[in-house]
Amino acid sequence: MKFSLRIFQMLLVSSLCIFSSGCWFLVIGGVGAVGGYAVTRDTFEGVSAKGQEELVDAARKVLSIMGTIKEEHPKDGTIEATVYGNHVTVSVIQVNLTTSKLRVKARNGIFPRLGVAQEVYTKIINQLE
Numbered sequence: 699m700k701f702s703l704r705i706f707q708m709l710l711v712s713s714l715c716i717f718s719s720g721c722w723f724l725v726i727g728g729v730g731a732v733g734g735y736a737v738t739r740d741t742f743e744g745v746s747a748k749g750q751e752e753l754v755d756a757a758r759k760v761l762s763i764m765g766t767i768k769e770e771h772p773k774d775g776t777i778e779a780t781v782y783g784n785h786v787t788v789s790v791i792q793v794n795l796t797t798s799k800l801r802v803k804a805r806n807g808i809f810p811r812l813g814v815a816q817e818v819y820t821k822i823i824n825q826l827e
Contacts, residue, residue: 734800734816734819734820734823736812736816737801738810739810739812740803740804740805740810740811740812740815741801741802741803741812741815742801742802742803742812742815742816742818742819743799743800743801743802743819744799744800744819744823745793745797745798745799745800746797746798746799746800746823746826747796747797748798748826749792749795749796749798750775750790750791750792750798751772752826753775753790753798753800753822753826754772754775754777754790756822756825756826757777757788757790757800757822758770758777759825760818760821760822760825761777761779761781761786761788761818764779764781764782764818764821765779765780765781765782765786766779766780767779768780775789775790775791775792775798776788776789776790781804781814781818782814783806784804784805784806784811784814785804785805785806786802786803786804786814786815786818787802787803787804788800788801788802788803788818788822789801789802789803800819800822800823802815802816802818802819802822803815804818
């Protein structure tokens with residue numbers, strides 16, 4: 699009986715440490731976003747096994763459905779759009795021949811919108827499948 703109480707206490711303390719340190723958002727967000735992770739309060743990114751062109755094309759499709767594309771720089775791998783009234787910037791960085799990094803940043807004025815960034819990121823990744 700003492701042993702099970704001790705385990706329960708250790709689990710309770712460790713979970714409180716995780717949830718009170720700010721890491722809970724990375725744990726929960728990372729699981730729900732197909733392997734992505736939050737970099738800052740307004741940026742969500744992840745690595746994909748697709749090329750830069752494929753990711754830019756998928757981002758263009760998703761952003762045109764979700765909102766309005768304002769600017770495109772396909773050679774740089776960046777697209778700027780308005781989604782749900784938020785300014786969204788999608789950047790695709792070629793890491794090597796078969797791997798690219800997808801970064802989605804969302805802000806509404808000065809306020810970060812990580813939820814919007816995560817949703818756009820997830821839809822772009824799902825568009826590739």
